[in-house]
Amino acid sequence: MSPDKMVHMANQIAAFFKTQPGGKAAERVAAHLRDFWEPRMREQLRRHVEQGGRGLDQAVIEAAPLLR
């Protein structure tokens, strides 16, 4: 998947969970990614975050370590 598309999709997920009451956006983003993203896609996201996470929402960056 192109990095731009991955970043866009991940940020969309973050945009939803950040609006939800009760905080824990990163945990919720991580749970959603675990449930719906195939492991290779999660791995690509983790690598992108390790390399600085350019373009990613803060909630996604915080979610990445939780994907291990």
Next chain:
Amino acid sequence: MRDFVMPPAAFDERDMGTPAREGAPVTLTIDGFAVTVPAGTSVMRAAAEAGIQVPKLCATDSVEAFGSCRLCAVEIEGRRGAPASCTTPVAPGMVVHTQTAKLRKLRKGVMELYISDHPLDCLTCAANGDCELQDMAGAVGLRDVRYKAPAEGGLANHFAPREASGAANPQWIPKDESNPYFTYDPAKCIVCSRCVRACEEVQGTFALTIEGRGFDSRVSFGARKDNALASDCVSCGACVQACPTATLQEKSIIELGTPERSVITTCAYCGVGCSFKAEMQGDTLVRMTPWKHGKANRGHSCVKGRFAWGYATHKDRILSPMIRDRIDEPWREVGWEEAISFAANRLRGLQETYGKKSIGVITSSRCTNEEAYLVQKLARAVFGNNNTDTCARVCHSPTGYGLGQTFGTSAGTQDFDSVEHTDVVIVIGANPTDGHPVFASRLKKRLRKGAKLIVIDPRRIDLVKSAHIGAAHHLPLRPGTNVAVVTALAHVIVTEGLMDEAFIRERCDWDEFQVYAEFVSDPRHGPEATELLTGVPAAELRAAARTFATGGNGSIYYGLGVTEHSQGSTTVMAIANLAMLTGNIGRKGVGVNPLRGQNNVQGSCDMGSFPHELPGYRHVKNPEVRDVFRQAWGVEIDPEPGLRIPNMLDAAVEGEFRGLYCQGEDILQSDPDTHHVAAGLGAMDCVIVHDLFLNETANYAHVFLPGSTFLEKDGTFTNAERRINRVRKVMAPRNGYADWEITQMLANAMGGGWSYTHPSQIMDEIAATTPSFSGVDYALLEEKGSVQWPCNEAHPEGTPLMHVDGFVRGKGRFIVTEYVATDERTGPRFPLLLTTGRILSQYNVGAQTRRTANVVWHQEDVLEIHPHDAETRGVKDGDWVRLASRSGETALRAQVTDRVSPGVVYTTFHHPETQANVITTDYSDWATNCPEYKVTAVQVSPSNGPTGWQRDYAEQAAQSRRILAAE
């Protein structure tokens, strides 16, 4: 005519004369027999209940009684004269005689008059043996007609082209053969007006009328000079079904003769899932007629299911398997064994080289439950991965997520009968008169009885205003602003105190509600604040919210205009919020009703087609669920979700996904951003297309496995109301095998070791592994006709209404629905918004309907554009225009119309020559990756014909469809 598969006794096929009624029991005596029927029932129907058929011509049980033919006269003790039994309601203690000397004489006289104006060509008439006029002449004992035309002419009739004198008969009207499927022969008409009433009451189109008075009365399609094709007629067939003579007659019957047997089966077009009688001569289908006991359609049909089945025998159908090493080679016809082993070897080879997860499947939402189940089982049990997806990815996947989060299950909450009890209806992002026509007719019937309608749609769809119905409110929102509009409706309801607090306190999580109420009450969600964004006038939105909250039973019906957005899942949650807020869940007449696109898209989802869940919507991460299938299949199930369709294509471009088995789905034409789909398919080493025709995806395939039609196999489809309907084989597969057999051959060539000999065994396995199906088997379906899941120990006869005593998840959950604008935005280069949809006569990618006479109504996709936008671009009606977006461009003809708002253009995606999906982008729903088909920023400019890309595409398609002659 006898039924080959005899329906159980409960399915009485007789015409009872007038519709059934509900009411307190009333007992009367008819011909000496005591009969008890509901109050309001006609004497005619009461007699029929007692097994006595009163002669009749103008009455039929699909329409209200009319009382015009006088043939059904009866005598009632204590009453004068001979009242019509069809229009006389029963009364307690009534004593009725249906056969007396007086009645016999009266009826004979009536029939004599009818027959005096009817041609006596019974032996060569298309309705011979299936004509009620003929039957009634026999029933009343008519032996002679005394009325003759005098030799010198002058005695008028309607059936002779010339009078006895030789002069042209001014009353004779030639046969109208303009409709491709049926003829109208005025010479045979008895003016019973059953057709007119069927068009009004059953279909709700009002295309037919009785023109003139007295002897001049004629059935007419609109004005006298209009023919059937030029009229408002939608070719649903209701008039043909109602006609007692050969006046309105199917052309197939005229050509082939009357059927000798019939088999009850289920339509393979949209998600309404109408029940039909396939009427047969040997293994030739001669007619499809709607089955009156079908619980989805209640005896009604649309042009597709009723008439557009000719594709099954179309010359384009591929009947032999074909293979090729590379997609630039011509196809080579081979035997089944060679094709299957070629496919199996390639797939296993790819897994050996690129890993277990390098291949996957797409299950078909057009095939049966049993077939979808086997295809996902192929991925999970034989490939050893969860790379399975289905067309629901691109239509209702947000429904699954959104309703799952709020209610605890993705199921639509109602049955279709529920619409008869609704008082106020919201239709959002759906166009039922075109996409779900039989449901639309049922909805319109309710609207004519006074229910109110709110339409939320960028286009002025037919429901907004058509004959005898109209929307109380039309909110023509800007594409992409659904969340803002639905949240604004909730804002009005909460801030004006119109919510059903008792329901919320009892049935929903109160704490979550309070957070939600605070969220929606914020003035930024008010209609005045969102008006600029959504384009919906605040006052109109407020009025609509009040109508919905205070109008009685409120129901919401929605389609892909809700789901196919970046915020598709959020809109589904907003809709669920609205239903809970107003207490509209858990009884008749209310609910959240997703209108599913394809015939079995509900079923394919139920069967575990999604990459993250096993059959019955259970996530693969749950060890106890995996254990059920480990025991049933003898293999370990991968606990990680697999690739969704867009992810498969992305991975293919990266070289990580190399092989695909695609059953009954044309992703190249139906999925967004055609260039990207083509790049993904082109990068794969083994694409197996299993279909009826060489579809667009097959241009990129290495193996073609010919499929079977719904007429050629047994199985089940599940419609939008969760109803499991039987599909019955009426002829042998022309390609040699039913689709489930072909999947089994592929699985076994890869070591699957499957041994199903009938689809009922597959259903037994589904029932054994899936709690919501545990009570389903073919014997129950034979007995009940159909059942709605969940069907299990708790609900042995199925579940018409969901969440009756409590939500599946316990307490209903309100979810905050913040509007987030899509990133697809208009700008100077692409100032218009394109949205896409369907038309009545065509279906989905058109593979079936384009191969029928339905093309007379829609031969090409056209672009609807508002007169203002057309004028500023110098575009006139019928001109070729270039339609361009960031993704690509195509050309098609413009239709200038104010159905669309300024700034919005609309088209369909039925024709591969247009390829509307070249334009759509790869933006998708945040939760499910459902593509954002409904919002694309575009520019429209004049053009002089197809684009270079369209010509190249046509050339490439022709090249890739070459087939070498068999050696």
